Amino acid sequence: MHKLLRQIVKVGIRTEAPPQADDSLRQITDRLNQEVLRLLGRALAIRHVDAGSCNGCELEIHALANPYYNIEGLGIRFVASPRHADMLMVTGPVSRNMEQALRRTYEATPEPKLVLAIGDCGCSGGIFGDGYASCGRVASVIPVDVAVPGCPPPPAAIMQGILTAVRAPAQGFR
Amino acid sequence: MAPELPGVQFEPLAGSVAAWRAAVDAQQWLRAGEDIADRGGRLAALWASDDTDRGAGLCVRALLVSFEGLICLELRMPERDASFPDLSQSFPCADRMQRAVHDLCGARALTPDGDAADPRPWLRHGAWPEDIFPLRRNVAASARWPAQPDAYRFVTVEGDGVHEIPVGPVHAGTIEPGHFRFSVVGERVLRLEERLGYTHKGIEKRFEQMSLADAIRLAGRVSGDSTVAYAWAYAMALESISGAQVSERALRLRALLLERERIANHLGDLGYLGNDAGLAFGLAQFSRLKEDVLRLNARLFGHRYLMDRIVPGGVALDVDPAAIAVLLDEADRIEREVRALRAIYDDHAGLQDRFMTCGRLAPDTAVRLGVVGLAARACGIALDARAHPGYAPYTELQPKVITERAGDVAARVNVRFEELFESLRLERRILRHLPAGERVAPLAVAPEGGFGFGWVEGWRGEVFVALEAGAAGTVRRCHPHDPSWQNWPALEHAILGNIVPDFPLINKSFNLSYAGQDL
Ligand code: SF4
Numbered sequence: 001m002h003k004l005l006r007q008i009v010k011v012g013i014r015t016e017a018p019p020q021a022d023d024s025l026r027q028i029t030d031r032l033n034q035e036v037l038r039l040l041g042r043a044l045a046i047r048h049v050d051a052g053s054c055n056g057c058e059l060e061i062h063a064l065a066n067p068y069y070n071i072e073g074l075g076i077r078f079v080a081s082p083r084h085a086d087m088l089m090v091t092g093p094v095s096r097n098m099e100q101a102l103r104r105t106y107e108a109t110p111e112p113k114l115v116l117a118i119g120d121c122g123c124s125g126g127i128f129g130d131g132y133a134s135c136g137r138v139a140s141v142i143p144v145d146v147a148v149p150g151c152p153p154p155p156a157a158i159m160q161g162i163l164t165a166v167r168a169p170a171q172g173f174r
Numbered sequence: 175m176a177p178e179l180p181g182v183q184f185e186p187l188a189g190s191v192a193a194w195r196a197a198v199d200a201q202q203w204l205r206a207g208e209d210i211a212d213r214g215g216r217l218a219a220l221w222a223s224d225d226t227d228r229g230a231g232l233c234v235r236a237l238l239v240s241f242e243g244l245i246c247l248e249l250r251m252p253e254r255d256a257s258f259p260d261l262s263q264s265f266p267c268a269d270r271m272q273r274a275v276h277d278l279c280g281a282r283a284l285t286p287d288g289d290a291a292d293p294r295p296w297l298r299h300g301a302w303p304e305d306i307f308p309l310r311r312n313v314a315a316s317a318r319w320p321a322q323p324d325a326y327r328f329v330t331v332e333g334d335g336v337h338e339i340p341v342g343p344v345h346a347g348t349i350e351p352g353h354f355r356f357s358v359v360g361e362r363v364l365r366l367e368e369r370l371g372y373t374h375k376g377i378e379k380r381f382e383q384m385s386l387a388d389a390i391r392l393a394g395r396v397s398g399d400s401t402v403a404y405a406w407a408y409a410m411a412l413e414s415i416s417g418a419q420v421s422e423r424a425l426r427l428r429a430l431l432l433e434r435e436r437i438a439n440h441l442g443d444l445g446y447l448g449n450d451a452g453l454a455f456g457l458a459q460f461s462r463l464k465e466d467v468l469r470l471n472a473r474l475f476g477h478r479y480l481m482d483r484i485v486p487g488g489v490a491l492d493v494d495p496a497a498i499a500v501l502l503d504e505a506d507r508i509e510r511e512v513r514a515l516r517a518i519y520d521d522h523a524g525l526q527d528r529f530m531t532c533g534r535l536a537p538d539t540a541v542r543l544g545v546v547g548l549a550a551r552a553c554g555i556a557l558d559a560r561a562h563p564g565y566a567p568y569t570e571l572q573p574k575v576i577t578e579r580a581g582d583v584a585a586r587v588n589v590r591f592e593e594l595f596e597s598l599r600l601e602r603r604i605l606r607h608l609p610a611g612e613r614v615a616p617l618a619v620a621p622e623g624g625f626g627f628g629w630v631e632g633w634r635g636e637v638f639v640a641l642e643a644g645a646a647g648t649v650r651r652c653h654p655h656d657p658s659w660q661n662w663p664a665l666e667h668a669i670l671g672n673i674v675p676d677f678p679l680i681n682k683s684f685n686l687s688y689a690g691q692d693l
Contacts, residue, residue: 003518004455011459048348052373054689056398056479061348062442063468066461080346095375095692096301098351100321101343127392132308132317133301133376152398154478 035166043075044166047085047109051102051138052128053092057119057152061089069155076162082108087165089158090142091118093125094135106142114165117147118158126151177242179206184245189414190566192243193627203249204259207236215240216544217265218629219638219655220272222279224310225250232256232281236268237627237638237655243562244627246640256281260291267544267660270296270691278378280307297371297692300324308379315383331357331365339674343372347678350688354677361673366666373692381652382644386412386620387486389649393639394481396654397690402428402435403632404639404654405484410628411641412486416620423611424488425567430604431480431489433597436633437508438467438479440590440597443685447587448519450679451528459515463508470504488614498605505598505605516591529584533680535668536581545664547635547657549684552589553581559631571600581668586683593633619647634687635661656690 048061064071065078079085082105094102106115117138120126125136138144148161176184176194182202184194198206207217215238222234231252238245249258260283261268272283273296283291295304300322302308308317330338336357343351353369377396381389393408394401406428413420441464448456468478475483475491483490493501519525535545537553550557558575560568576592578585620643628639635657644650665684669677 003514003521007459007514007518008455011462049344050348050350050373052375052689053350054395054398055350055687056395056401056481058348058350059399059442059479063461063465065457066465067458068462068465078348092373093375095373096321097299097372097374097692098343101351101372105344127395128375128377128380131315131376131379132313132319133374133379151395151481152479154472 035163043077044087044162045077045079045085046087046089046162047079047082047105048089048091049102049105051090051092051098051122051141052095052134053119053121057091057121060152060155060158061091061118063155064158069159071159082106083110085109085113087114087116087162088142089116089118090138090144091122093121093128093130094138094141096133096135099135099141102138102141114145115142116161116165117144118161119153120149120151123147123149175242177210177240177245179209182206187244187246187414187626188417189410189626190564191562191629192564193246194243195246195248195625198247198249200249200259203236203247204261206245206247207238207259207261207264210238210240210245211264213240215245216546217261217268217271218244218636219640219653219659220261220268220275221640221653221655222275222281222309223642223651224253224279224307226253227311232279234258234275234279234281235640236261237640244629246627251281257284259283260285262291265544266542267663270663271659273297274693276307278307278309280310294327297374299326299371299374301374308376313379315379326369328355328367328369329365333359333364335359336364352688356669356674356677358674361675363669363672363674363677366669368662368666370662370688371692373689375693377693378651378653381649384649386641386643386647386649389652390484390486391482393652393654394484396693397656397658397687398479398481399439400435400632400634400637400656400687400690401479401481402431402484403630403637405482406432407628407630407637407639407654408641408652409484409486410630411626411639412620412628413617414626414628415624415641415643416486416618418487418615418617420488420615421611421613422567422609424613424615426604426608427489427491427493428484429567429571430493430601431475431483432630432632433600433604434467434471435480436597437594437601438464438471439633439685440594441467441508441512443682444515444519444587444590444594446682447529447583447590447679448525450682451525451583453519453522453525456515456519456525459511463511466504467508470500474500485614487617488612490613492613493605493608498608501605502602505601509595509598512591512594519587519591526584528676528679529587530580530582532583532676533668533672533683534580534582535664537579539667540581540664543664543667544660546660547631548586548589548593548633549635549661549664551575551577552585554579557636559629559636562629571603573600583679583683622646623650632657634658634685654690654693656687658686658688658691661686662691
């Protein structure tokens with residue numbers, strides 16, 4: 001037990017340093033927190049759906065939880081059910097084999113809801129494009145509010161996407 | 175030394191590892207499989223191609239690994255009612271690969287009685303009709319079909335108090351989609367049946383629309399967490415076709431990237447494994463270290479996950495003495511920190527209690543199923559492509575093959591710890607003895623019909639790429655093979671007798687790829 005405590009003390013808190021003029025990431029995180037609180041008055045609940053990604057985008061979504069980005073500390077939670085979600089975060093080109101599951105998840109998410117398409121694949125179909133087994137971009141299957149390009153988009157870009165979606169709410173989202 | 179099988183002519187293939195190809199008839203196909211299985215060999219991959227445009231029917235290939243090296247058997251079949259002998263008696267892992275061959279190419283694996291070995295589809299859910307085979311040449315890349323009914327037959331378990339728990343395809347966490355059907359009594363698992371293929375997006379068809387030079391980017395996106403392994407395997411296949419001599423420096427830089435990919439993934443997994451066993455502290459610590467590695471990747475090499483850093487003929491990066499100093503410094507720091515964290519994991523009674531005996535895969539089961547990679551090494555099976563004789567540049571780096579015996583979650587955790595230290599050692603060794611040399615060797619035009627392999631030990635296990643060149647520098651056929659094909663069935667065994675709440679931990683301890691096997 002004391003080794004564990006020593007490690008915690010030694011490492012300290014690594015969440016990115018407080019605002020500095022050129023610290024763009026910190027600005028995003030600060031703004032994010034305020035916007036989320038202002039708009040929702042509570043934590044933002046996100047449901048992730050992998051609709052056919054290569055799993056690269058998932059790695060960056062996972063990274064959002066590491067101590068540097070500490071997304072939970074910003075009032076954003078990933079939830080296990082679409083019924084508890086304010087936002088769907090969708091990765092990948094939508095495979096034909098996931099098309100229906102994605103549509104169902106969208107329908108199960110209560111209104112008002114936001115959809116964030118993640119990565120070049122989510123934005124345009126990416127390198128996989130459209131084909132016999134791929135519907136291409138997420139917007140070809142469900143309405144998308146904000147699309148975040150990148151292959152994969154780094155965590156700060158995903159945070160920026162969340163912020164953009166929350167700040168420019170979908171019709172009726174308030 | 176070429177392998178020997180009665181009546182079979184072996185033709186050597188270019189590349190640093192000994193490899194042969196051989197045209198066989200149906201009887202030789204079956205015999206060769208039995209023979210190689212009897213001698214302790216294994217099935218690495220199985221796939222098919224349509225060569226009807228050349229008047230050569232369909233061709234199914236089995237890539238076998240024996241002590242001699244890699245052996246690719248090629249069996250030609252007429253297009254109509256195409257079939258080939260079922261290899262799943264010798265190699266149980268052939269089952270899903272054979273079903274995928276039928277779904278995509280329309281060649282059926284038949285038992286000696288002439289029945290379909292397993293008539294169920296694998297990658298085809300409802301996206302295309304039963305009598306359409308998307309990898310056939312006469313199917314346009316842009317073809318689309320309306321959704322078809324999808325009634326998959328799961329095996330049902332009957333008995334007193336047995337009930338079924340279906341999970342997925344969309345899961346509770348941020349993970350890939352797949353369906354798991356548990357048959358349980360109380361909380362104890364009697365049977366698990368996986369159904370995968372949800373992320374099937376037609377990668378193999380997509381390859382055929384690309385040039386040989388561009389397709390390496392697609393190879394690097396078959397399974398994003400193994401982008402280095404796939405890109406290297408693809409490059410190796412292309413270089414063997416075009417006879418490129420990659421410089422020793424570029425080979426070592428590729429090894430540097432591959433070891434950094436292993437380090438990053440092992441760090442991430444060790445964090446999640448601690449977390450899934452109730453130690454959130456572990457996730458915070460390991461995910462911080464992983465982020466440090468990713469950030470250094472971005473700073474020195476231009477991409478956090480090292481995508482597109484391996485190019486045909488070499489690498490798209492270089493390191494100068496300043497970068498080497500930073501990397502060596504980082505390696506020392508990670509080693510120090512991980513040793514401290516390991517002591518915490520080892521001393522933590524609650525954690526060890528969850529890890530030990532949980533999700534045990536017996537060595538004989540692992541051998542029978544043809545399990546590869548770190549899951550195999552955690553049951554005492556010392557398989558590692560890097561240790562294969564002649565494997566450049568690893569022969570000189572002499573990687574230590576890490577094994578554990580227990581086959582449980584604890585063993586898979588320990589293999590990751592030890593491999594992490596070994597990768598750090600390799601990284602230091604590469605950086606301290608980096609020969610001069612060009613970044614990218616010129617590549618001759620790949621001759622049409624040229625055929626080659628790449629074989630790379632990724633962090634999860636061995637990744638194969640089989641490549642055939644088309645006319646004017648295009649891809650005629652490319653088959654990427656993920657180690658998860660072999661290892662997913664092993665998870666169905668490892669969970670038996672465990673309780674359902676331990677499934678996430680056991681699943682994570684394998685951390686298999688959905689995208690890599692769904693294609
Ligand atoms: S955008 Fe890139 S990383 Fe994300 S799913 Fe597509 S290929 Fe993978």
